[in-house]
Amino acid sequence: MADKYGNIPNIVIGRLPLYLRALQYMLLENHLVTSSKELAERLGISAAQIRKDLSQFGEFGKQGTGYQVEFLVRTLKQIIHVDTTWDVIIIGAGDIGHGIARYPGFNNQGFRVIKVFDNNPAKIGTKIGEFVVEDSATMEEKIKEGNIKIAMIAVPASQAQQVADNLVRAGIKAILNYAPITLNVPPGIQIQYIDPVMHLQKMTYYL
Amino acid sequence: MADKYGNIPNIVIGRLPLYLRALQYMLLENHLVTSSKELAERLGISAAQIRKDLSQFGEFGKQGTGYQVEFLVRTLKQIIHVDTTWDVIIIGAGDIGHGIARYPGFNNQGFRVIKVFDNNPAKIGTKIGEFVVEDSATMEEKIKEGNIKIAMIAVPASQAQQVADNLVRAGIKAILNYAPITLNVPPGIQIQYIDPVMHLQKMTYYL
Structure with missing residues (x-):
């Protein structure tokens, strides 16, 4: 995809969150300077690969002095656009939907769950922590109203494609799919899978 | 790690399940011959990288004739040791534990959930589908008895390290961690994270 950094392969973009997580742990450990070698040891990716990946986005480290962890965290967050907080919706109020609605790991990582939808009348109106489960029939309207771009699908495999179609029609641009099925989405729609088998x-x- | 294929980087091994999944979908589509170019398009990994990865395990395709999908599926399953079925236990009978205990995607992929444990007296003895939640206090003994090697951790972050320590002591060699925390495990223990943030x-x- 062409953008301000040029045509950077997906696989490189896919490694940036790994680097970000490792660097954030370093910050927690009050570890303020690191090297591609040290990152390589933590991540099982070669130091040369890490240097090459990061160099595509600018000059982060000087030869011999290493990377400033805090600066690199801040810059990586800007590059992957998580220096802001994205509203995210969940479709499916089953076990997985409950789990991710209450997942504490989104905090400060660029995401906030704002709504949970289900099409089961027995679930609509019930509470999951702070959320009241909303009717999937109102989902498209609410996505448009809220200009929401990211959704997580946690419905059974048999319903997932229909849900994905509805999401895309309503303007969702990125889908994280927990259903054990591969989904067809139009070009330009991002999709990722949570798959324990993998x-x-x-x-x-x-x- | 040295083995019958020589010293193959982790990152290469990590791509094999991606290839396997894509090839299995091809089989479902009755698509019997493929190429590194076609796999590349499906996966967003370069054709050269795919050829290089696969060539580390032998000769799978002849120049110009492509890969036989069924043969490659069978061989990849042997290479990554999922031509058998591994018993897997779940620790934590909360939302995520329920979800993965009932997850239908493990079938025929090399894994079978056989037990679910929790340390909460209110949960021990309750049913999750076909499983009766067992007392975590009996976990180590049952891991040893069953010679179980793989566990999925679905407990709160605050308990996850202690659970991991217990699992490793009992003989678990591979952990899939759903708790939003990085775990310390001894060398030789495999660990993977399910992290929606990433x-x-x-x-x-x-x-």
């Missing part, structure tokens, strides 16, 4: 399969090689 | 942050760059 993570488990990254480990069994070593067992 | 996935959301891979998309916001494009918004």
Whole structure:
């Protein structure tokens, strides 16, 4: 995708959140200067790759002096656009929907869940923490009103494609899908999958 | 890690499940021959990278004739050791624990959830689908008895490190962690994180 940084491969963009997380942990540890070598050890990605990835966005470190962690965190947040807070909606008030509605990990990472929808009359109007589950029939209207761009799908696989279609029609631009199914979305719509199988399969090689 | 294929970088191993998933979808579509170029388009990884990754495990395709999808699926499953079914336990019977205990996506992917544990007396003995929630106090004994190697942690962040320590002591070798916290595990123990923030942050760059 062409943008202010030029044509940067998806795979490079995909590594930036990993770098950001590792750097944020360093800050928590009051660890203020780091190196591509140290990041490499934490992340299992080569130091050369890390230097190459970061160099695509500017000059972050001087040869021999390393990276200033706080500056790099701030800059990475700007690059991936999480120096702001995005409103996010959840579709599906089942187990997973409940879990992510109450997930404490979004705080200060650029996201805030603002609404939870379901199409089951037995669930509409019930509470999940601070949220009252809203009727999916009102979802498109509320997405447009709120100019919401990000949604998380936590419905059964059989309903997920229909939900995705409705989301896209309403103006959603990025979908995080928990349903165990691959979704078709138009070009320009971002989609990511939460798939425990994929993570488990990254480990069994070593067992 | 040295093994029968030599010293293959983690990052390469981490891409194999992606290839496997894409190839399995091709099989479902009755799409029997593919190419690195086609896989590249589906995955957003360069064709050269895919060829290089796969070539580390042997000869899968002949120049110009492409890859036999079914053979490649079978071989990748052998390589990452999911040509068998691994028993997996869940620790934490909250929202996320419920969700993954009932997750239908593990079928035929090399994994089967066999037990769910919790330390809350109000949850022990309750049912989640076919499972009866068992007392975490019995967890180590049952891991040893069952020679279980894989666990998913779905407890609050504040309890996750203690649970991980107990799992490792009992013989668990691979942990999938849903708690929003980085865990310390000894060398040789595999750990993966399910982190919706990371996935959301891979998309916001494009918004």
